């Protein structure tokens with residue numbers, strides 16, 4: 001498992017993260033910025049996939065959980 005983080009200043013609200021991992025990401029209705037909810041740790045392969053899907057590069061793997 002690895003820990004994820006979102007750089008809110010980089011997120012463009014595209015929602016790919018929410019589509020790929022809906023239990024971990026939500027795009028706020030008001031700010032249109034993604035935030036982590038529930039488990040912010042994912043298996044490494046799934047974490048790498050969601051990082052790749054983010055068009056703005058806002059998601060990063062910060063450490064092994």
Ligand code: SF4
Nearest residue numbers: 011012014015017054
């Ligand atoms: S995929 Fe990236 S840019 Fe899109 S909402 Fe998620 S963190 Fe933001």
